Amino acid sequence: MVDVFRALDDETRRLILDGLAERDGQTLFEICTMLTTRHGVGSSRQAISQHLAVLEDAGLVASERRGRTKVHHFNREPLAAIARRWPLTEEKPP
Amino acid sequence: MVDVFRALDDETRRLILDGLAERDGQTLFEICTMLTTRHGVGSSRQAISQHLAVLEDAGLVASERRGRTKVHHFNREPLAAIARRWPLTEEKPP
DNA sequence: TTGACAGGCAAGTGTTCACTTGCCTATAGT
DNA sequence: ACTATAGGCAAGTGAACACTTGCCTGTCAA
Numbered sequence: 001m002v003d004v005f006r007a008l009d010d011e012t013r014r015l016i017l018d019g020l021a022e023r024d025g026q027t028l029f030e031i032c033t034m035l036t037t038r039h040g041v042g043s044s045r046q047a048i049s050q051h052l053a054v055l056e057d058a059g060l061v062a063s064e065r066r067g068r069t070k071v072h073h074f075n076r077e078p079l080a081a082i083a084r085r086w087p088l089t090e091e092k093p094p
Numbered sequence: 095m096v097d098v099f100r101a102l103d104d105e106t107r108r109l110i111l112d113g114l115a116e117r118d119g120q121t122l123f124e125i126c127t128m129l130t131t132r133h134g135v136g137s138s139r140q141a142i143s144q145h146l147a148v149l150e151d152a153g154l155v156a157s158e159r160r161g162r163t164k165v166h167h168f169n170r171e172p173l174a175a176i177a178r179r180w181p182l183t184e185e186k187p188p
Numbered sequence: 189t190t191g192a193c194a195g196g197c198a199a200g201t202g203t204t205c206a207c208t209t210g211c212c213t214a215t216a217g218t
Numbered sequence: 219a220c221t222a223t224a225g226g227c228a229a230g231t232g233a234a235c236a237c238t239t240g241c242c243t244g245t246c247a248a
Contacts, residue, residue: 009103047207068215068224080182088174162194162245
């Protein structure tokens with residue numbers, strides 16, 4: 001189990017989440033091309049695959065196989081857990 | 095400038111934020127004793143000092159000198175920036 | 189002033205992490 | 219069947235990080 005904070009401690013992984021937040025359900029190659037064309041990330045395909053594995057292990061990304069591709073979905077629940085740990089406004093549940 | 099996510103990628107630093115969230119304005123030694131007694135953290139004083147420097151450099155902690163002590167305050171603004179980057183609910187500003 | 193207290197600075201060490209390289213598996217199209 | 223496509227596995231490398239050790243600076247009380 002990878003920690004959510006460690007998964008977020010990488011700009012490439014954060015850019016991946018940005019891309020999935022803009023358009024959910026992208027494959028590995030779509031994410032690779034998006035990172036290189038729009039954000040200038042020059043990492044290899046294997047590097048992005050490892051990043052996706054970290055994000056998936058942290059629960060931030062869920063994936064499903066579609067034939068020979070693998071689509072990735074952004075799961076915001078771990079971010080909600082962070083917001084719950086340090087609430088921005090002091091409100092108590094009734 | 096230290097990244098906020100890198101500052102959060104450490105359990106000891108997160109426990110420091112927990113302690114400051116519970117009682118704000120603690121000194122280095124108060125934080126040290128709190129970590130050892132309540133969370134079983136066996137790190138040295140210098141280690142905690144370096145952790146506080148990272149948190150302060152990331153903007154998560156602000157400090158002020160009080161005589162020979164130094165009180166630390168929890169600043170939640172960087173956490174709000176994270177919540178703004180990946181909103182949990184799709185709401186648009188009016 | 190002297191000693192104790194609170195904290196800071198800097199070098200050294202072991203570990204972890206991101207990335208690459210090379211090879212392998214499985215699915216789709218012709 | 220054969221080839222190209224989409225992805226996975228594993229070892230190796232260089233850099234960043236957490237922590238320690240040792241010494242130094244400034245502040246309060248006696």
